[in-house]
Amino acid sequence: MDFRARVGLACVLLGCFLGGMVVLDQSGEVLFPPGSLEITPGTLIDQVFSKAGFQYGPQIWRPGYDPLGIEPGQGVIDNETWYLMFIDLNATPVSGDPNVKKLGSVRITYNVSDLSGRAAFHTYGLTTGTVPTRTNRQTGYNHCGFVVVGDAPAGSSMPAATSLSLSPTHQYRVAVSNNQQADYAGMTATTRTFTFTQPGSGQGALHITSSLAKPRGEVVETPELNGTFFVTATGNDPGNNLILLLAVDRPQPDGFSLRVRTEFVRTS
Amino acid sequence: MAIKKPYFSLQEIALLSLCAALIVVLNTTFTLPLKIPGHTGIYWVVPVIIGVGIVKKPGAGTFIGLISGILATLFGLNTLHIFNLFIYLALGGIIDILGFLFFYRLDHPAAGFIAGAAGNLAKMVVNFSLQTFLGIPAAFIVIGIGTASITHFIFGGVGGLVAALVLARLLKAGVITRDKT
Secondary structure, eight states: OOOHHHHHHHHHHHHHHHHHHHHHHHHHHSSOOOEEEEEOOSSSSSEEEEEEGGOEESSSSSSSOOOOOOSHHHHHHHHOEEEEEHHHHHHHSSEEEEEEEEEEEOOOOOOOOEEEEEEEEEEEEEEOOOOOOOEEEEESTTEEEEEEESSSSOOOOTHHHHHHOOOTSSEEEEOOSSSOOSSTTOOOSSEEEEOSSSSTTTEEEEEESSSTTTTOOOEEEOOOOOOEEEEEOSSSSOSEEEEEEESSSSOOOOOOOEEEEEEEEEEE | OOOOOOSOOHHHHHHHHHHHHHHHHHHHHHOOOOTTTOOOOOOOOHHHHHHHHHSSSSSHHHHHHHHHHHHHHHHHSSSGGGHHHHHHHHHHHHHHHHHTTTTTOSHHHHHHHHHHHHHHHHHHHHHHHHHHHHOOHHHHHTTTTHHHHHHHHHHHHHHHHHHHHHHHHHHHHSSSSSSSS
16 A cells, blocks of 8 residues: 555544544433432531622623623623622532542532522632633533522612622632631632633533533523532533632512532542 | 664664653643643644654654653653553554554655644543543543544644654755665
8 A cells, every 4th residue: 555545544544533533522421321429428518698698799790701691601791780699619529639530520409598580600610820710601612500580579789799890810809708617628718719811711611500411511590499400520620619609680689598508429 | 693783773762762851841841821622732742753753663652652651750740640651652652653654754744744643632542541540430521522632633733744844854954864774
């Protein structure tokens, strides 16, 4: 076989390999369904948040390199107003030896009462060094988010909230609304820092899903005020701590409350 | 008594070892902020292809892979530690095989592109296999594997193209020859 024929054959074989990988990518969820799930004993946080936890807003965006929209799948929408609350989940979807990473997921159990309008959940993964802060993809391929819709009457105001300022350095220092309890290791600091290094950076490493059969994430909208969802991770570095963003699209009544519990789920 | 001639001459071993060291140096000094899977292949495959293209002996790529794998393990270049060896061996081994199949004409742009792309893809496959072996569920590994394959292919191919151009210039300048004399 001469040189040209060998080059041609190698091109064909490489093309077949690439095609096979694309097919594997598309059918991976069917071919490799998640195995048994094992919830690691122990709740990572179990805290209740009130209306006073909404420390930011009204605003139309959430932090990213460029401002991200809040409604899953949508960009920044001018005529919306959202109030934001950041919650340290004291959890990461990675466990085990940090040098031999074992991916799992974080199960978030929520109970909301007196919710008015839409509440959108997003997540951020805090990183170290030059690695950009992770977050779930807002728009485009594999975008995801979790929305709960309530029917309580709207409140009159959100006195604790002030608008978050756009940062020219693409770095945001946000206050978390957790109770600062000493029994949660590393939870005594009141702020967390998000760093975004380039357009689109950090998106796509974390996913929000209601079922681990869809680890790429999905957009879920539900009227269930009590439920669970998962934060899954793909990619090389999903971050070492998760921050949950809860955004509501109108002032909440005084009786609003949100209970959040987090657990690590190992997938085998 | 006839002295058995070693498979690689001293000069060849020195050249291959330098190529292996160059891989590690490039990996530590070049940190492109691309955040695209496989982008390091654009410079990772270059020393391997040049080494194989100059020495033109089966095993040259594997030798480079072995030495660079040992160096990468010692310097802790990524989180796989001793398993790095398999990644570098796969990269060198596949370029070795393709160099042999292409009659060591790796200065040809098409051959260089294919060798670079295949080397980078072999690295990806071994990397993913090791991660599966270490316990990451396959369902997570295959997410985005199509896109990752295509980016590995492109960046490895471009690196191979660069190596082919360098080899062609060395041939033209008479630094190396196409056939052994």
